Amino acid sequence: MVGPRGRSGQAQRAAGGPERGAIELETDxxxxxxxxxxxxxxxxxxLADLPS
Structure with a gap:
């Protein structure tokens, strides 16, 4: 699923380790x-109006 920031939560979590993953899950x-x-x-x- 693509989140409000336009990236998949899974991709975000994989990039930053377990602590980052927990933060991303809570944010989502x-x-x-x-x-x-x-x-x-x-x-x-x-989403179209969000800055990139």
Whole structure:
């Protein structure tokens, strides 16, 4: 699954070791609620507006 930052959580966790992985999982968990309330089209709009 691609998270709010546009990268897969698995790729993020693999890059930084166990501590980084735990932080990324918690960040993804906390961020999921607001994104779940959006339609697919709204999520794409939000993601398109994020700086790269």
């Amino acid at each position: 968990r906390r961020a999921a609620g607001p994104y779940a309330a959006l339609t697919a089209e709204e999520r794409l709009t939000v």
